[in-house]
Amino acid sequence: MTESARILIVDDGPDAGNMLSGWLEAEGYECVISTNADEALQLLDQDDFSVLLATMPGKSSIELLAQTREHYPDVAVIMATSFDDREWAIKSLKMGAYGYVTKPFDQGEVTINVAKALEWRRLVLASHRYEQRLEEEVQARTAEISRREEDTILRLVWAAECRDQATGDHIRRVGLHAAALAEALGWEQRRVDDIRLAAAMHDIGKIGIVEGILLKAERLTPTEFEVLKKHTEMGARILEGSDFPLLQMAKEIALCHHERWDGAGYPRGLAGEEIPESARIVAIVDVYDALSHARVYRPAHPEEEVLAIMADGRGEHFDPRIFDCFLDIIPKFLSIRTLVQREGNPFQSRK
Ligand SMILES: [Fe+2]
Ligand SMILES: [Fe+2]
Structure with a gap:
């Protein structure tokens, strides 16, 4: 079968090169002759070749083969070897040469080997393209599933909490802020992605709190506050028992x-690193x-005031190490706030 393909012939003398290129051009191939390995590597870099036919003596051919396999793996290499030099032939096949032809050259053997090398290359390239397409498809589907999962979770969390303020x-925002902070703390990407959703579920247990307490604008009585505190354990009950790390993290967050760094929080009064980092x-x-x-009972605090209030909680309410990291990335939080504001509330916009 005649096929238009570029073939690089490397020979240290012009005679064999001219003869080989004559035979191969008669088959419809385009040939370029090079007289040494360095020049051949330059040509491989500049042009697209399908086959490299290396006919110079042993060692330099082997070196060229190694370089070609490393830098131009899609080029099929055919080695030429003397009739009695089978050892080189076997070595070159082990190193990834497609095949070899023996000297003195035989026109039929050379053209058949080149045609077979081209067919092999076509199959290899087709298989690479198929693998790449498959990988792109898997990535696209995974991304779609993640988006769907995220959208569903956020809607359900919002549905559970829409009675609240x-x-x-x-x-x-809590999901995005938590992910930004986890990333700044050096968490691996998979866990950063998990906390973005897990953090959004922090108050899911409020679904079990009566409206009289949940929506009360005045200060809660101590008894009412005890009831409100239960949203942590209720949230944990909703989320517990899953095999998925995302939901296990969501449970520990809920x-x-x-809890507070100094042990004065609720529901269990855990302190310091007893509290999960998430x-x-x-x-x-x-x-x-x-x-x-803003909440219905108070306006929003300006940024400096927020940070001043929170700074009092460093080492008491908040883990000091994480709090310092939080201060370092405040500009990130501001841009997240702008982003969420600009995109609007995806739930309310579809009412
Ligand atoms: Fe809460
Ligand atoms: Fe919250």
């Missing part, structure tokens, strides 16, 4: 986001977002 925007992160960003935005 919290808005869809607060839920989204349960522990009101919950220590959410404790900070939840308070930050709540203070930065």
Whole structure:
């Protein structure tokens, strides 16, 4: 079969090169002759070749083969070897040469080997393209599933909390803020992605709190406050028992986001590193977002005031190490706030 393809012939003398290129051009191939390995590598760099036919003596051919396999793996290499030099032939095949032809050259053997090398290359390239397409498809589907999962979770969390003052925007921002802080703390990407959703579920347990307490504008009585505190354990009950790390993290956040570094929080009075790191992160960003935005019973605090109030909690309410990292990335939180504001509340916009 005649096929238009570029073939690089490397020979240290012009005679064999001219002969080989004559045979191969008669088959419809385009040939370029090079007289040494360095020049051949330059040509491979500049042009697109399908086959490299290396006919110079042993060692330099082997070196050229190694370089070609490393830098131009899609080029099929055919080695030429003397009739009695089978050892070189076997070595070159082990190093990834497609095949070899023996000297003195035989026109039929050369053209058949080149045709077979081209067919091999076509199959290899087709297989690469197929693998690449498959990988792109898997990535696209995974991204779609993640988006769908995220959208569903955020809507359900908002549905569970829409009786409360919290808005869809607060839920989204707490997730994004927690992810930004986790990333700054050096968390690996998979866990950063998990906390973005897990943090959004921090108050899911409020679905079990009666409206009289949840929506009360005045200060809660101590008894009412005890009831409100139960939203942590209720949230944990809703989320517990899952095999998925995302939901396991969501459970620990729901349960522990009101714990305090000094042990004075609820529901269990955990202190310091007894509190899961995820919950220590959410404790900070939840308070930050709540203070930065208006509630029905109070206006939003200006940024400096928010930070001043929160600074009093460093080492008492908040883990000091995470709090310092939080201060370092304040500009990130401001840009998240702008982003969420600009995009609007995805839940309310579809009412
Ligand atoms: Fe809460
Ligand atoms: Fe919250």
